[in-house]
Amino acid sequence: MPLAPLFRPIDVAPAYQKVADAIEREIVNGRIKPGDPIGTEHDLVRQFGVNRSTIREGIRVLEEGGLIRRDSSRRLHACLPRYSKLASRLSRALVLHEVTFRELYEASMTLEVASIEGAVERASEENVAELADNLSRSEAVVGDPAALAECDAEFHVLVAKASQNRVLQLAREPAAQLFYPTTEMIVTGVVEGGPRLVAAHRHLIDAIRRRDREAGVLWTRRHLQDWRRGFEKIASLDRSVEHMYMEHAQAARRR
Amino acid sequence: MPLAPLFRPIDVAPAYQKVADAIEREIVNGRIKPGDPIGTEHDLVRQFGVNRSTIREGIRVLEEGGLIRRDSSRRLHACLPRYSKLASRLSRALVLHEVTFRELYEASMTLEVASIEGAVERASEENVAELADNLSRSEAVVGDPAALAECDAEFHVLVAKASQNRVLQLAREPAAQLFYPTTEMIVTGVVEGGPRLVAAHRHLIDAIRRRDREAGVLWTRRHLQDWRRGFEKIASLDRSVEHMYMEHAQAARRR
DNA sequence: TCTGTCCCTTTGTCCGACAAAGTTAGAGTG
DNA sequence: CACTCTAACTTTGTCGGACAAAGGGACAGA
Incomplete structure (x- = not known):
């Protein structure tokens, strides 16, 4: 007989995913508008308190999802997915x-x-x-x-x-x-x-x-x-x- | 008068993008079938000859695109996008x-x-x-x-x-x-x-x-x-x- | 058969480093 | 004054190495 479901699975998302989610939330909520600059990687390191590698993995996720882009000078912007x-x-x-x-x-x-x-x-x-x-x-x-x-x-x-x-x-x-x-x-x-x-x-x-x-x-x-x-x-x-x-x-x- | 087009634009994609593209190509070509395991990160480091951080950024791109997933034990597989x-x-x-x-x-x-x-x-x-x-x-x-x-x-x-x-x-x-x-x-x-x-x-x-x-x-x-x-x-x-x-x-x- | 243990592999994260490309500020020039 | 050129400075892309946590496998013991 299977055990009664006493506990729910715990949410243990890796840090890079949390970074991506956090930025995504700000964009879809409209607090960051398309065209607004996201900070530099270093800024994000400071804000999230994680390593730059971790930030970069999160950025890749958002980039692939079309939510952020790098402009000509490779700075990060929110943008409308195409x-x-x-x-x-x-x-x-x-x-x-x-x-x-x-x-x-x-x-x-x-x-x-x-x-x-x-x-x-x-x-x-x-x-x-x-x-x-x-x-x-x-x-x-x-x-x-x-x-x-x-x-x-x-x-x-x-x-x-x-x-x-x-x-x-x-x-x-x-x-x-x-x-x-x-x-x-x-x-x-x-x-x-x-x-x-x-x-x-x-x-x-x-x-x-x-x-x-x-x-x-x-x-x-x-x-x-x-x-x-x-x-x-x-x-x-x-x-x-x-x-x-x-x-x-x-x-x-x-x- | 503009110069005759002697050279084609060079492909200057960053390494992580090339890694992602290379793996994507194998999947959409069908050489890697859905369910097939991709190697470990270390394998990919050896195959592509780039750093693990670079590999990982490429993997994030593919993961977000739904082309690869990590199974319960976090090993990489090709998969059908959902x-x-x-x-x-x-x-x-x-x-x-x-x-x-x-x-x-x-x-x-x-x-x-x-x-x-x-x-x-x-x-x-x-x-x-x-x-x-x-x-x-x-x-x-x-x-x-x-x-x-x-x-x-x-x-x-x-x-x-x-x-x-x-x-x-x-x-x-x-x-x-x-x-x-x-x-x-x-x-x-x-x-x-x-x-x-x-x-x-x-x-x-x-x-x-x-x-x-x-x-x-x-x-x-x-x-x-x-x-x-x-x-x-x-x-x-x-x-x-x-x-x-x-x-x-x-x-x-x-x- | 099940459990606990030890060892090895793999992933997620961190640190520090550096070259290349872009940015900014300031010096020099007309 | 407008303009160009150069020299810092910043930022990104990549690298090397490191380590804890978790998973997998083998093996011994109940």
Whole structure:
């Protein structure tokens, strides 16, 4: 018979973790605002009363979490975590969990449709201008699969941004990051892939301009179905996302 | 006239970063599989030829990223990043970016509807059993707002799990983590809140069992609209998510 | 089989040190 | 006076070594 639970586990976090938690608390509580300087390592040594090595381990944790950064002169600042950096963590996790392209496709269908709906409803002049700019750059590189794939990724980031919904923006990013490398393969492999992609973007911008929700959803669906058809010419949707795709995400994270 | 680009920028990452990157590469490439032991710190010191402090800083980075863990005996293992841990990073970011409850609501509407659609289509016997178990536990604590809110959060995690789409599962988690604390407030503040919540869950399980997509979507919408109505009695949807909510996420992360 | 003990390894923490890069202040120059 | 250049000073990244606490393993004894 197991013993009755008389005692609770004691909280024995190592010192570096406590340092990280303490600083994190100040940031998420808002007592330290994004942009505010954290002291130097030596300051923190004095304040926490632990060794510099310990402080440094705590700092690494926060740095990796995106809560603090070092500016050009390597001084520590609190900062707003950047979506693309956080999302690349998630992309990495999805790869390791060996999610299939089908899961990616299905989730993206939902997320991209939601994005365009938001964009159609709420896009600002500036959002539309950014999208138009992206379109003209896409048209210029329609023959260059790598450049076009990059434009495509940016286009959808801009659509999500135009939705004015940052939760959605963040939620769609991990899946989108995994899409990006495949787009290049598909545009390369499918004749007419490039022009169709650009045409879809044109229709999408048009739909946003006219605030035509139906058209927006329709063209988003078509755009993704095009991707799917192209992909299925190369591989099965039930294949899991492969490790090699991570290279892109890793490069993106470092920026 | 600018000089022709004769040289590429040199990679001048600090040593601890290189250590972290090198280990990360082995993991995402699949050469180190989840569960495989990484060596001891001393091993790594020998392999990389840098000081132990440097190794330790690199390890902190990977640990925070969820790529490696220490088991009970503190030995290092590669591991699959856990969704809830990663999601709490995102929740934290959303709080710091001061997203509004409206954004949260809108995104969740999309994500939870997509989850239920997937669940209706693909839920396994086991998924349904888990949901049923959750329901009976919810019924037992219908008078306890905190416990009920916790059950509600778990319920929706289980629905997403039943969708068999891990991308969706991951995408919905950050927003859901921010919902959780409010549910408790709402159930406390609104008469009939608890019973309505449980009733909605019952209908949702029923819809999944009958593979009735329409009913599933309908009840998910109602469920979220209930939340919204309850929330608007307390505060405006345009209020931004507040810092205090992070406490939950911070506690969740440490698990 | 269980327990207690001894020994070895590993981790968490500390101390002190130093080179490289950045910062600041002051001298020198036009 | 504005400007540049240089010489301290500070801060970070890395190193070497140190030690206590905790874990793991082997082994003897009940």
